[in-house]
Amino acid sequence: MPLSVAFPHEGADRDDAAQSLVRSRRLVSAVLAVGAVALAVAAYNVQVQNLSPRDRALASVAAYLSFVFAGLVAWSRRPANRLGPLMLAAGLALLARQLRYSQDAFLFTVFFLLGDLGFALAGHSILAYPSGRVSGRGSRLLVQAGYATVLVFPLAVLTLHGTSGTLRDMRPVTYRSLLLISDRQHAVELLQKAETVLFFGVLTTLLIAVIVRRLVEATPRARRMLAPLLLAAVALALRAVYENVRTFASQQPLAYPYLFWWQIAAFIALPLALLAGMLRARLARAQVSQLVLDLERTAPTPTSVRDALARALADPSLELFFWLPERSSFVDPAGAETSLPAESARRAVTRLSHDGVPVAAIAYDPSLLDDPPLIDAAGAAAGLALENARLHAETRAQLQQIRESRRRLVSVADEERRRIERNLHDGAQQRLLALALALRTAQRHLGDRTDADVEQLLSASVEELQSTIDELRTLARGLHPTLLTEYGLAAALGALASKSPTPVTLDVFDARLPPPIEATAYFVACEALNNIGKHAHAGSASIAARLERGRLLLEIADDGLGGARAGDGSGLQGMADRVEALGGTFRIESPSAGGTRIAADIPCVL
Secondary structure (H helix, E strand, C coil): CCCCCCCCCHHHHHHHHHHHHHHHEEEEEEEEHHHHHHHHHHHHHHHHHHCCCCCHHHHHHHHHHHHHHHHHHHHHHCCCHHHHHHHHHHHHHHHHHHHHHCCCHHHHHHHHHHHCCCHHHHHHHHHHHHCCCCCCCCCCHHHHHHHHHHHHHHHHHHHHCCCCCCCCCCCCCCCCCCCCCCCHHHHHHHHHHHHHHHHHHHHHHHHHHHHHHHHHCCHHHHHCCCCHHHHHHHHHHHHHHHHHHHHHHHCCCCCCCHHHHHHHHHHHHHHHHHHHHHHHHHHCCCHHHHHHHHHHHHCCCCCEEEHHHCCCHCCCCCEEEEEECCCCEEECCCCCCCCCCEECCCEEEEEECCCEEEEEEEEEEEHHCCCHHEEEEEEEEHHHHHHHHHHHHHHHHHHHHHHHHHHHHHHHHHHHHHHHHHHHHHHHHHHHHHHHHHHHHHHHHHHHHHHHHHHHHHHHHHHHHHHHHHHHHHHHHEEEHHHHHHHHHHHHHHHHHHHCCCEEEEEECCCCCHHHHHHHHHHHHHHHHHHHHHHHCCCCEEEEEECCCEEEEEEEECCCCCCCCCCCCCCHHHHHHHHCCCCCCECCCCCCCCCCCEEEECCCCC
């Protein structure tokens, strides 16, 4: 077998490279944080000098800084996830948007052109939550339409805005566009209103509809993770109403000031909620260490390992299956052979191995696919416990096979009893009856012509044949009584009690059960009454049978000598084996000089 060898300096080089990457990322984050603060100060000053009161300017800057803060934290915690950079870009773009209020022609042109890009990035972040990637063709088209809207319309406005009019939501001062082609102020007004309708009307409504659909179609675990999207829907709706009121209302309604603060509060909370939901999966990795402790505290049974994994992954629907190499199949925690669930939009399946050998498989909520390292970490943490639990499941599977084998043996034995009973009845018994009838006929034909010795011999032969026939009938009925097959357990136990030399009291329900159950109960009662007659010296006995919660409870008791014990090859041991073969339990209570009580508890579903 080929071996791969890692030299010490190679591992050290990889560690140094990883540490260097972490340091570089921290340096970039620090630079971006400082730049964001400087940009926020500039945005605040520009707003105060050109447009907004101080409190509103401060509130707007705080809302956009929340995107920056959430993006930096998310990027540092989950560098492979694109959601952090998206939120960071959205915050920086929204802060830079305020520079469009500058009367410098270059700053006005650049940041008016790119100013609304921050809103498209915010929508992109919402659709990319929590994996950092937008899934679904409709969602991707929605993102593309958003970017196109916030870039095309401002560009068209800049080509038509001259010095003859004012822009929406800006001071009535002259803003000079470096991209001016023709001064068409009426067209500028129509374009700005069209952008508001399309972006904050149509596209925002579609985005809210996508959020609602994702929440409705999500699995329970995914719905808990997607809960921040409810806040996103509220924030989008408030911002859409705010923008449309500001654009189209000739007079500001009484609720306008409150509407401003509501949408600002929602915009501050939105990135923080997205960050919290995103880091929830990160925090779930901390549960892996708890998983190790849980598995150390409890015996690694299939059920305990499954429950520990479900807690660690926060997925109550998790299912665990174990691979049995000798059977080349999976079994469930009870040891029953099964097949893995098919992967679908509502179920994911991962196979786990130990040292390259398959051990188990887990079926879980597909929302966990957004964090594959979490599955790997949980599987690694539970590796040894999974191996032990697999051995436990293998033992259960073997026990299940043994039970099924014993059940089949009981069925085969009962069928053989019925076959022998039929053969005795239809074969030897009928031939003996024919022979006895022939001898009787010979006696009648000979009449007085035969001597006394021959007559006596014929009579003795007929009586012996009749006695043999009676014994065969008794034997055949003992093998598998016809009464049990045709009329059920109550009738068969009644006939059995009537032939017992010891008085027997019956308390038996009158209902049919599956043939193996009836046969087992009958033969247990038959063997018990035989033992009572032979060994107990009892004055009375009782048989009680009742159905309780889908189980047959059979009890045979006597007031005899007691002291009965089940031993190898004894009838009592045979009764116990037969009951346990059907998944039941068998108990004997027989104190010395205290009588004997035999109890069998047999499930009625095979």
